[in-house]
Each structure stands twice: as structure tokens, then as C-alpha cells.
Amino acid sequence: MNHSPPPELFRGGSLPLDGERLSQNAGVLPSQWIRRLSAGKAIIGRPFDDGQIQPASLDLRLGRRAFKLAASFLPGASTVEDRIKEFASYQIDLETPQILSKNGVYLIELEESLKLPDSISAFANPKSSTGRLDIFTRVVTDKAEVFDVVPAGYEGKLWLEVSPRTFEVKVVRGSRLSQLRFHKLNSMHHKTSRFRLDDGALRRLHRETPLTDSEPVIRQGLNLRLNLTPEGKNPVVAYEARNYTGFIDISKIDYYDPIEFWKPVEVPPRGRMILTPGQFYILASKERIHIPKTHAAEMVAVDPVMGEFRVHYAGFFDPGFGSQNGGAGSRAVLEVRTYDIPFYIEDGQTIGRLDFEEMNEEPHQGYGENGQSNYQGQGLKLSKHFKTL
Numbered sequence: 001m002n003h004s005p006p007p008e009l010f011r012g013g014s015l016p017l018d019g020e021r022l023s024q025n026a027g028v029l030p031s032q033w034i035r036r037l038s039a040g041k042a043i044i045g046r047p048f049d050d051g052q053i054q055p056a057s058l059d060l061r062l063g064r065r066a067f068k069l070a071a072s073f074l075p076g077a078s079t080v081e082d083r084i085k086e087f088a089s090y091q092i093d094l095e096t097p098q099i100l101s102k103n104g105v106y107l108i109e110l111e112e113s114l115k116l117p118d119s120i121s122a123f124a125n126p127k128s129s130t131g132r133l134d135i136f137t138r139v140v141t142d143k144a145e146v147f148d149v150v151p152a153g154y155e156g157k158l159w160l161e162v163s164p165r166t167f168e169v170k171v172v173r174g175s176r177l178s179q180l181r182f183h184k185l186n187s188m189h190h191k192t193s194r195f196r197l198d199d200g201a202l203r204r205l206h207r208e209t210p211l212t213d214s215e216p217v218i219r220q221g222l223n224l225r226l227n228l229t230p231e232g233k234n235p236v237v238a239y240e241a242r243n244y245t246g247f248i249d250i251s252k253i254d255y256y257d258p259i260e261f262w263k264p265v266e267v268p269p270r271g272r273m274i275l276t277p278g279q280f281y282i283l284a285s286k287e288r289i290h291i292p293k294t295h296a297a298e299m300v301a302v303d304p305v306m307g308e309f310r311v312h313y314a315g316f317f318d319p320g321f322g323s324q325n326g327g328a329g330s331r332a333v334l335e336v337r338t339y340d341i342p343f344y345i346e347d348g349q350t351i352g353r354l355d356f357e358e359m360n361e362e363p364h365q366g367y368g369e370n371g372q373s374n375y376q377g378q379g380l381k382l383s384k385h386f387k388t389l
């Protein structure tokens with residue numbers, strides 16, 4: 001691995017890298033800047049694979065070593081490697097494909113490591129396909145006190161905690177389960193600042209470029225409502241995961257028969273259905289969403305006081321998502337479960353919200369512009385591993 005010093009230009013954020021300037025604008029870095037971070041050795045590892053750089057994020061690849069743990073942990077004052085020596089039950093070599101068992105907790109080294117400039121932080125989240133398979137993942141850094149946040153200036157390895165919750169999954173070195181997005185900070189920001197657009201700015205953005213196909217509910221972000229109304233002639237409005245199935249090989253796309261893994265749920269009477277505690281559901285938002293290329297968004301759970309059912313995976317929405325046919329919008333997929341007690345959900349009920357962030361610069365290609373996206377224009381859509389019904 002090459003640990004050459006970071007390009008000095010990043011320190012004050014003003015000197016040139018590869019003959020260009022890192023814009024003073026704070027915001028999420030687009031694909032072209034992720035390439036430059038790699039060229040400047042701020043991202044270290046094997047050369048990128050095809051499609052690894054997305055419009056505003058980098059897919060992280062599993063490395064060779066995986067460790068089975070009895071339980072999750074945060075490293076606190078230690079490096080992850082040191083804690084593994086204490087906690088790991090056994091080691092697995094991902095040079096050959098391996099099946100991760102349901103409810104097992106694994107810590108896997110990632111192929112990418114970082115040497116971030118002081119003006120750039122990063123945030124991780126599971127890829128959308130990972131969330132749709134109910135695979136719980138979180139990025140862990142050395143000395144971390146929280147998951148998924150990489151402070152500005154971080155130098156070191158990245159690890160991924162992985163726990164498949166519904167299906168066993170087959171992975172191998174190079175499998176991509178999570179993604180990282182980079183933020184350019186300015187002098188006002190703390191090392192781990194997040195900067196979501198406030199509601200006024202979001203309303204202005206919607207007036208300029210519609211974010212939804214209907215009047216948006218903007219309250220601490222763009223609220224998303226649940227859809228239990230059929231689309232066209234298809235009466236299926238949700239999928240409930242089956243409990244006892246075969247494994248999913250995550251390298252297989254458009255391969256598995258959905259019926260073997262999911263129970264389709266047809267339009268319920270009076271537009272309401274009951275969620276069974278502990279079961280995993282895929283639903284869709286009522287709104288069709290459009291993310292302008294100037295912005296990115298993240299789905300977060302609505303206020304915890306709303307109750308105990310919630311969208312389960314914080315999903316990242318790329319710039320350009322839903323922009324097909326002049327911005328017609330795509331539904332968001334909602335991964336939902338309830339804990340402890342059965343819960344009624346109703347058509348139109350608020351279930352999550354999208355926080356918007358400005359891009360530091362527009363990506364050269366927005367989501368789906370290379371013709372390779374799996375979820376552009378989607379309705380209710382299982383992960384890309386399943387055949388479309």
C-alpha cells in the first residue's frame with residue numbers, strides 16, 4: 001500500500017491537485033472528485049473496479065480477511081485490528097466465496113483505506129441493494145466512537161461490520177455491500193459536520209426543480225409517505241420476506257425467483273395492513289422522487305417518537321435519481337420492520353424523510369445516465385438479485 005503524504009493542497013483547501021482546484025464550496029464530492037482523491041492518494045487500495053465510482057459515492061469492496069465475532073463493538077481508544085485480537089472467534093478467508101450466516105456478526109477488512117485531507121470527511125451507508133436484502137452493515141474506523149462516520153483528516157484502514165438479518169448471503173473478496181460519500185468542509189464546519197438543507201432552502205429547490213410528482217410535505221426534510229395503492233394492474237403493494245430460504249449469492253443479478261424468498265402482499269382492504277413483529281418488508285413511497293444533479297439526499301427514519309416501526313436502512317439517493325423522462329421521478333424503496341408488537345400501517349402514512357445536501361460540483365454523469373442503473377424509474381422493486389415479476 002502506498003502511504004505517501006496527502007497532497008498539501010487539501011490542507012487549506014486551495015492549492016491545485018492534478019492541475020485543478022478543489023472548489024471552496026462545501027458539499028458532497030462528485031465522481032470526478034473521487035477520482036482525484038484516489039489520484040492524490042487520499043483513497044488507497046487496488047485500482048477501482050468497473051462501476052465502483054457512482055455519481056456521488058464510492059462503493060467499498062470487501063477485502064480478504066473476515067472475522068466472526070460473538071457481538072459487535074466500537075474500538076474506542078484502540079485500533080480495530082487490536083480489538084479483533086480480543087474478540088474474534090475465528091478468521092475466514094474471502095479469497096474463495098463464503099456464506100455468511102443469518103444473524104452472524106462479521107467484521108471484514110475493506111480493500112480501500114484512507115488518508116483524508118483535513119478538509120474532507122466521509123460518511124458510509126449500506127448500498128441500496130444491501131438494505132433491500134436486509135443485510136445490516138456499518139463501517140468501522142480505528143478509534144471510532146460512532147459507526148459510519150469518518151472524520152476529516154482520518155488516516156487508516158476501513159472495516160465493515162456485516163450481519164445478514166433475513167437471508168444467508170454468499171460474498172467474496174471484491175463484493176460491494178456499502179458505499180462512502182465524501183464531504184468537502186469549509187472553515188465553519190466541524191470534522192464530522194453534516195449539512196442538510198433547511199426547509200426554506202428545500203422549498204426553493206422544489207420550486208426551481210420539482211422534487212416530487214405531488215405537493216411535497218416539507219417538515220425537517222422531505223417527508224415520504226407509504227404507498228398501499230396498486231400501480232396499474234399489479235395488485236402487489238409490498239413483499240414480506242420468507243423466514244426459511246436458500247442463500248443469496250450477491251454476485252448474481254436478475255437471477256433468483258422472488259417467490260422463493262418473498263411473499264407478495266396484495267392491496268389490503270381499506271388500504272391498511274398489519275406488520276408482524278420481527279418480519280422484514282419491502283414497500284414503496286407514494287411520492288415519485290427526483291433528485292437534481294446539484295444535490296444528493298439521504299433517507300432517514302422519522303422522529304423516534306412516531307413509534308416503533310420505521311424505515312430500517314438509511315439509504316443514499318444519488319444526484320439524478322428519478323431524472324428519466326425529463327424528471328418523471330422514481331419511487332423510493334422502503335425497508336420496514338416493527339419490533340415487539342404488531343402494527344397497522346396505512347396508505348399515505350408518513351414513514352421516513354429525505355435530507356438533502358448540496359453537491360460541491362455536479363457529477364459529470366448523474367444516476368442512470370450510463371444506462372447501467374438498476375433502480376432508475378423503479379416502482380415497488382426488490383433488490384437487483386431477483387428477477388422482475
Ligand SMILES: Nc1ccn([C@H]2C[C@H](O)[C@@H](COP(=O)(O)OP(=O)(O)OP(=O)(O)O)O2)c(=O)n1
Binds near residue numbers: 375
Ligand atoms: N431506500 C432506498 C435507497 C436508495 N434508493 C435508490 C436511490 C439510489 O440513488 C439508488 C441506487 O442506490 P445504490 O447506489 O445504493 O444502489 P446499488 O449500488 O445497490 O444499485 P445500482 O447498482 O443501481 O447503483 O437506489 C431507493 O430507491 N430506496
